Amino acid sequence: MAVLKSLRLGVDVGGTNTDGVIIDPTREGEENRGILAWHKEPTTTDPSFGIARAITAMFEAAGTNPSSIGSVTIGTTHFVNAVVTRDASRLCKVAVIRLCGPFTKHSPPCIGWPKSLRNIVLGHSARLKGGLEVDGSLISDIDEEEILEQAHVIKERGIGVVVVNGVFSPIDTVELQEERAAAIIRREIPGVDVVLSKHVSNLGFLERENAAILNASILKFARQTIASFQLAIAAIGLTCPIFITQNDGTVLTCDSAARLPIRTFSSGPTNSMRGAAFLVGRGEYKGKSLMVVDIGGTTSDVGLLLPNGFPRQKSAYSELSGVRMNFNYPDVKSIGLGGGSLVRKIDGRLTVGPESVGYKLSEKALVFNGDTATATDYTVAGSGDISIGDVEKVRGILVQQDVKDYQKEIKRMIEAVIDSMKTSPEDIPVLLVGGGAVIAPDALKGASCVIKPQWSGVANAIGAAMARVSTVIDTVKSTENLSTKELVANISEEVKQKTIKAGATEASIEIVEIETFPLAYIDHKTRFIIRAAGDFDFSRLGDLTEVDGTVDTTTIEDIAAPADVKIGAPLTPQDDEEEELKAPEVDYSTYKPKVQDRLWYLSETDLHWIATGCYILGTGGGGSPYPAMLAVRAIMRFGGTITIKNPVDLKDDDQVGSGVGVGSPTVAMERMAADELLESQTELYKYYQGDRPTAMIATEIGGVNGMMGFILGSSPVMNVPVIDGDWMGRAYPVAWQSMLNVCNERPLKPSAVACCDGNGNNIYIPAVSSLQKLEKVVRATLGQLGSNMMAANAPYTGAQTKSWVIEHTLSQAWRIGRAVARARKENRVDTVAESIIDAVGGPGAGRVLFKGKVVGVERTLIDGHIYGEVIIEGTATDERYSALPLEFTGRVKVPFKNENIAVIKLHEGQRNIPGKENNEDVLAIAPDLISIIDAQNGEAIGSPEYRYGLLVIVLGIAASDKWTSTQRAIDIGGPKGFSMDHLEYRPLGKFVKPVSVIDEYNS
Known part of the structure; x- marks a missing residue:
């Protein structure tokens, strides 16, 4: 008999089944892992009924009673479903x-x-x-x-x-x-x-x-749903604390979950992964990465379980139902394969899913005397070990050749999704869990072994029962008096204490995440993100403190019965009104941008594609174009018109102005723009005596500044076209790394610059001696204006612009963005990098340099700029686009100064010492463009977003010949310009001038 109050009860409420398990954690080391009972119950319209039935059934099976239960932990998808389905009755x-x-x-x-x-x-x-x-x-x-x-x-x-x-x-x-x-x-x-x-x-x-x-x-709906859970559990006679699982594999008290229900989103796949880790966690797989395939009735969710026992998280941003957030989400890929998947022949080929009979499997499947052929039927027909339903009937109906084709198809489907989620070319252990795991084969390509642990069908409930406690501290600290190492130690201790207060045992706590980000242009300031996790301290279950410091004093007696929002109300999806975050749907075979009289009239589709391309051309820097893209889109939706002009159409006496954002990306993503962009232009022309602009140009195409011309050109103050080109052809960290400097035999002397911070601080600089001096003045100003501001530059003539501009870079960004969007639309993200290379001129003009996982990031602040390097470990090979004799194995490093500088091959055992790199190991180097993109969606990843575990692709794109045709240009934009004089520039490929959209589509 279990010790009083020692048992843990886990419940996971899914769309089809409510799964439950009772575990004695003191017997975890035994053969049965301490699992005393488990049960599957169909999910009921009011989920509390299904929960009560599952728990009651387990009490009977285990021969135990409510007084033995120390805690109940529930996982649910109800809250996220309310958002995904746009359910107005619950929002x-x-x-x-x-x-x-x-x-x-x-x-x-x-x-x-x-x-x-x-x-x-x-x-x-x-x-x-x-x-x-x-x-x-x-x-x-x-x-x-x-x-x-x-x-x-x-x-x-x-x-x-x-x-x-x-x-x-x-x-x-x-x-x-x-x-x-x-x-x-x-x-x-x-x-x-x-x-x-x-x-x-x-x-x-x-x-x-x-x-x-x-x-x-969803606060009201969450509060009432959780109340129904509590009431149902109280009715059974349970008096223990009740917890709700959150999406990082840890738990919340009911009070906290009722205040922060968003933390429960996507907890279902996380519960399954954590449950899988528990089932194999004491053996040879402890401390290793594991691929978990959770097969349900309709879909299979696949995710990577890291050695720390937690799921790998998605990249910097996540998206739910068209809403972008910076919230932690497990990196899970889903495919339409489950026990209820429909199996059909289409044009002579056997297909499986994505349609499914779902929770109606027991009445629809052939094996249960239904009339629909499902994956379960074909699995039963092809196996001699499974005996459910009317086996002989199914084997008599289904053709054996179809059964063999079915087995090949589901094997292919599972192998493909596993391969897409792997972080290295080596085989990896694969755990099959979920009620539908029975349909999966016992051997898979890419798997070192396939494990179907006992109780895998309720791994989600096990994960809920054994969930841990975690807390995180995300803060900015001064490094003036304490070193980064000392601050990490201090914050780590602080987050450990916070985790103890949240209910963890001190001995079990470990730091599972440490990230540091020095803040650009701010002396002695670094952002720290540190997370800790630990096991529950059951001796303190009655005295837990919440993560935010408030005590959970909610009791069953305090909970009122659910009122006007019905827990079991049917989901009522609302129509999307063609306003998703992504670009509007278009037919890629017929879409043409609007070009009339040699002016390109920007559409929302064009804008989305250009924004995607700008960040890729930012080569790790420049800041995300996302906020500026939204601002431009708003201008367009309020009737603003944005036109783009080919620089060859400029008159010699035209005046081409520009505006540029300067400062820290960390500040820009938080202190979002006011009116400083237009205000700086107004300030400039208060004092500047020259002509006003007849066109605007982006100072740099890379990153957020690639969008600035659109905001300025469409403003009522300017109302002028934007030039299809820029002064850099990418993003560079300093103003003097531009064609304004390269194309002049002696340094250019800017005549006037105006700087504004948006909060009433305006600075006018009548003249400076050089762009190098301007850089120093602007950087000094930044420190006094919150590390982010806008600057307006006096215009240059049309003749100067035609001579100095890097042409058609908006067209190039548009083509890159189109390639990424098309790859996603056609489910070709696995070859998105190759599509980008094709968009910039083909294999001769660019190259897929490396594919892998980020395994290390270092950053430091020098003279206001973020210097550092990211280490990437290879995961695959691709001979088609790799002109170098290089397989994507081993490691490379990418040093950066805001922007990426080079890609350098590391050898096994080689000490990574900056300044000691070998020219022979340089795969690409500036001024050629080096971009790192997310392997899972093709989007650029900026250097502030580099972090451990990201799956990435490193691209090299040949720089404009204006950067490579003279030694002066190479000195300014190449290794010497980044203080890497020990390396020499060798061209990555042959530059292909971007095709002008205006020239191609002019009508």
């Missing part, structure tokens, strides 16, 4: 209060959301005084009268939930602006729910806000 209207001062003006709440979801959720929004700079100083203090005024509006509109989002609020430990604003709102609107963005996610203003809004919209 509430939300008011959004921004504490931002003048900033974020051009990216209002829910920008980029699908229209149908935005219309359901967003009820009111306002931008108010408040917000912090990156160093903790004030943008402005909050204004209580402003907040009171908005509270009255919210109350009048009957909105019951409010999100408060402040600039740099995650690092606000002194001013507590979000907390103070929330207190005012609660005082004025009794009973209102207030969600603080800092409690939901980390740095990244728009993405954090999106997550907070989604969280707020």
Whole structure:
């Protein structure tokens, strides 16, 4: 008999089945892993009924009773389903209060959301005084009268939930602006729910806000759903604490889950992966990477379990139902293969899925006397070991050749998805779990072994029962008095203590994630992200403290019965109203950009493609074009027209102006733009005596600055076309690495520059002696203006522009973006890199240099710039696009100074010492373009986003011949320009001049 209160009960509520398990963790080392009972119960319309039935059945099977249970942990998909299906009956209207001062003006709440979801959720929004700079100083203090005024509006509109989002609020430990604003709102609107963005996610203003809004919209539904869980469990006689699993493999108390239901999104696949780890965790596979294939009734979810026992997470950003967030999500790929998948012959070929009979398997499948051929039927027909239903009937109906074809097809499907998720070419152990695991073969290509552990059918419930506790600290600290190493140690101890307070045993806690990011252009400031995890301390189950420091005092007696929102209400999907975040759907075979009278009229499709291409051309730097792309799209939707002009069509006396964002990407993603871009132009022409621009040009095509010309050109102040070209052909870290410097025998003397920070600080520079001097002046200014500002440059003539411009780079970005979008649309992401190379001129103009996983990142701050290197370990081979005798095995390093500088092959045992690299090991080097893209979606990954575990592809693209035809150009843009004088430039390939969209499509 188990010791009193020692047992753990796990339940996972899926769309088809509710799975349960009872585990005695004190007997984990025994052959049965301490599993006393398990049960599968069909999920009921009100999920609490299915939960109660599953638990009752397990009590009977185990011969135990409620007094033996120390905790109940539940995993559920109900909250995420409410968002995915746009279920208006479960989503509430939300008011959004921004504490931002003048900033974020051009990216209002829910920008980029699908229209149908935005219309359901967003009820009111306002931008108010408040917000912090990156160093903790004030943008402005909050204004209580402003907040009171908005509270009255919210109350009048009957909105019951409010999100408060402040600039740099995650690092606000002194001013507590979000907390103070929330207190005012609660005082004025009794009973209102207030969600603080800092409690939901980390740095990244728009993405954090999106997550907070989604969280707020499902608060009421989540509270009532969790109440129904608690009531059902109390009715059985259980008096133990109840926990809800979150999407990183750890748990929340019911109180916390009711306040932060977004943390439960995608917890189902995570539970299965954690359960799989538990089932094999004590043997030879402990501490190793494992591929987990969770096969259900409709889909198979495949993910990589890291040696630390947690699932690999997705890259820097995730997307749910068209909403972009910076929220941790497990990196899971799903395919339409499950026990209920339909098996059919189409044009003589046997197909499996993606359609499925789902939860109706027991009445639809042939083996259960139904009339539909399913994967379960074909599995039973082809196996001598499975005996369920009417086996002989199925074997008599199904043709044996079809059975063999079926076995080949599901083997191919599973092998393909495993291969796409692997991080190295070596075979890897594969764990098959889930109720549908029986359909999978016992041997798979790419698998060192295939394991179907006992109880794999309820791995999701096991993962829930054995979930751990974790906490994270994401903060910015000064390194002036303490070293980075010392600060990591201090924060690690702080996060460990935080994890103990959240309920973990001290001895079990381990640090599972450490990331450091020095902040560009700010002396002695570094961002730290440190996560810890540990096992539950069951001796303290009655005295747990929540992650945010509040105590969970909720008891069964406090829970009211669910009221006006029915837990079991049918899902009611809403139509997407063609406003997804991605580019509008087009027919790639017929789509043509609008070009008339040699002007290219930008469409939303063009804009999306150009934004994608700009980030890839940013070569790791330049900042994400995403916020600027949304701002440009808003201009277009409000009737603005954006035109693009071929530089060859310029008149000699035309005036070509430019505006550029300067500063830290970390600041730019948090302190989003106000009016500083246009304000800097206005300031410039207050003092500058020359002619105003007749056209605008991007200073650099790479990154966010590739978008700036569109904002300026379409503004009522300018209203001029944008030139199809730029001064760099990529992104460079300093102003003097541009054609304005290269194409002049002596350094160019800019006549005037105006700088604005958007918060009332404007600086006019009448003249400087050189671009090098301008760089130093601007960088010094940055430190006083929050490390981010906009600058307006005096215009150059049409004749100068035609001579110096790198032509048709907007066309090049457009073609790159189109290639990425098309690869995704046609499910060819595995060859997206090759599509990009084709878009820039083919194998002679570019090359897939390396494919692999990020296994190391180092960063340091020197003279305001982020220097560092990323180490990538190879995962595959591809002879078609690799002109060098190089297989994608071993390791390469990519040093960067904001932008990527080179790709250098590392040899086994070689010490990685900067400055000691060998020319023979250089695979590519600036001025050629080196871009790192996400292998899972083809999007660029910027150097601030490099982190361990990302699957990436390293691309090399030949630089414009203006960068390679003279020694002066090579000195400025090549190794010497990055202080890597010990290396020499050798061309990657032969530059192919981008084809002008205007020339190709002019009508």
